Amino acid sequence: MIRPAAARVLFGNWTGHSTVPSRSLYPHQWSWDSAFIAIGLRHLSPRRAQVELESLLGSQWADGRIPHISFSPSVPRDAYFPGPDFWRAETQAGVETSGIVQPPVHALAAWLTHQADEDESVRRSFLQRVYPRLAAWHTYLRERRDLAGRGLVAIVHPWESGMDNSPAWDEALARVEPAPLDSFVRRDTDHASDDDRPTDLDYGRYVQLAATYRDHGYDDARTPFAFAVEDPCFNALLIASEHALATVAEELALDPAPHLTAAADLTHALGQLFADGNFHARDLRTDADSGVGVGRLISADTVAGLVPLVVPDLPQADELLVTARGPKFRLGEARMVPSYDLTGPEFEPGRYWRGPSWFNTAWLVHRGLVQLGEDELAEAIRAEVLELAATTQFAEYVEPFSGAAHGARDFSWTAALALDLETTG
Template identity: 60%
Template sequence: MAQLPALRWNQDSGHAGDAGHSGNTDRTAHRARRVLLRNWTGASTVPSHRLYPHQWSWDSAFIAIGLRHLSAVRAQRELETLLAAQWSDGRIPHIVFNPAVPHGAYFPSPEFWRSTTAGRAAGAPADRHTSGIVQPPVHALAVWLVHRADPAASWRRSFLPRTYPRLVAWHRYLTSRRDLGGQGLVAVVHPWEPGMDNSPCWDGPLSRITPAATGSYRRADLDHGAAADRPTDLDYGRYVRLAADYRDHGYRDRGTAWGFAVEDPGVNALLTVSEHALAEIALALGTDPSVHLDRARQLTGALVRRLWDPDAGQFLCRDLLTGALIRERSAAGLLPLIVPDLPVAVAAAMQRTVRGEHFGLGNRVRLVPSYDLCGTTFDQHRYWRGPAWFNVNWLLEHGLRQHGYAERADALRSAMVTAAAATDFAEYVDPYTFQPRGARDFSWTAALTLDLLADPEGGTRP
């Protein structure tokens, strides 16, 4: 079998709040655990009871990574619940709807997506309602870390044997049906898919989209979120139009005239890391990991070839309808730092960019903003157009540490824990002031804080 490179990730199986932590750290860990317990529904965890009352795909992966320090079995159930809603074509939908929540509590609701009817030909499950689009593939990494947290419980419940085939099908869907450019990278077909919904990177591609008619839908997000924090009505109308068009074409990925198709570096970096995790899982199951290692190498090569911009010192998105790189700097272009076999020169250039004028880490700000501090559309309050997000910074902390920048990773880790505790685990924060924005008691903020506290010096490695 192939020799696996070390997957350098925090795989500590201890619990946050162990002896030796300070009183403040213990209190923060206790508060983080309380958030996860309150947001647990019995089978999965909501990101926020009011603003996001269902199960979200990449949220659940990040949540499980933190839950493993509270209960590895509960973390397994989090991921199993999500995977149970997988479509037969392999896609993992970005929302799994809770039937106990009134449909008017969130838009787009099940009546909008119509997964059981419009998605039937694409393999949507008949026994539950989901959305029809996807989110970044963090799941294999989450499965591997959850397994490592309590291997005995994992083997007793056959966690890896049951999840591995589903993860393989998920990655096969992405690398086959979503390689829309034919160059070895996954494409997203809606701004909600890369997770950074309202990024200025999408302004150009979205300008081609005619918004859905005013009055044809009602935004539920403004019932619980400040309008100044949320996407504009114009952008939201375009999101609705794209989703409705995809639905009306039966969620088909082939033969569709795309209005929006973008190769995103963050999505592809997470897929690359998850292929490395699948190699670890395959080896644990006694299966040859070579196919996953080969695919990880291919993805890394395609990322550098297609999306690396040496003048920018970071990766950029590529608009497949024009063929051009999108000249906007977002934090998605920094996420390839998590890729373990990234060329040394590329990693070095990226860490300089992280600290430079555009992202200012350690100089102008203590958390990495979601968008270029010098960008003309930078907004430190509005959703994904400037605020700092905890999942992005958690990934970058690992990326910096992995490539040898431990001191910078330590400072980022400390800032994340401080900001999370000070803001009641806010959804996102002003990168300058740590002023909380969006929802409070946000699940992935609490979960990733718990993960950081479980390994306070970043020293636990396989």
């Protein structure tokens, strides 16, 4: 059983109100990490899972966005870069945060957390308190981040995808003039191998993009985004969370129709990103323009294109399954789900999001397979997650052929999602 070891990781990384992804590499609260953590934590302590999400929502901005990092005042200010002194962002409640966001899996996590102990959830008015915040979060994304006006949400930094170093971002990033290397000090390579992490050049570009957004007051209408991309994973998770929020609304005797309409509209719009058997990100910038333009699909095949399997009644599901089983991802043969096309020119089996398999995306694909009735393939993914979590000391990610561990160990979402799959079957 994985439960005792997973509990050791999750309780060991608990800070009293939230869970850090990793004590060394990621010592604060991260947005989509906390959502995944709550999904597993609900099997150990439903109340603690509720507090995890409530704590994250306590860092929400007045405009509805949930920032990707909520900084802990108990951690040294220079322990992580970019830290609070770089972002210079603070909520009305005095919480220091970053200024960008991460994929919106939170409403799904909230509903699953409620289901773990409905009596405790009702006693604490959990859904009543988180629902308006989650609705505001979705409204921010749909209204402020539809940069092209075609019904899809855009990300404005690779970190917002959650898949920071994906080959899908290479061409768009190449247009960004990087911040000088002597203008910042990386902290990630203090705790992980250089070979596993993004290059200094790419990191300089990440820093420049964040600084430009910061210097324009994190204003989505005013910032001249050098990077603006419609990501299929981000939009698919918003669809799944709109469906979850509709269920929450029904539970609270509220009207679910606005969420179901939003989910249907997003599902229709998502079809714009489907080509050649997979969903592809769309780059909204070109070398020739100075703002958001018509854009074009990015050719890279990544796991972000498979995540739409979680979307209920996805019209492209059958074609997507063919791609998932094919040579690019070899679902059922490779270890879990590779993050990038195994036959692609930029494939690197051990470098951050450029080929390795991750536990959170495996969990999402597994969920999609279960919805589609693909029980045999779903069980194969589940078995891989449980085996690799146990044998790698809950590694951050693994090589897709050997299963060799990379990144941090005792990684919280690895422990949480393995626990969830062991418990729910």
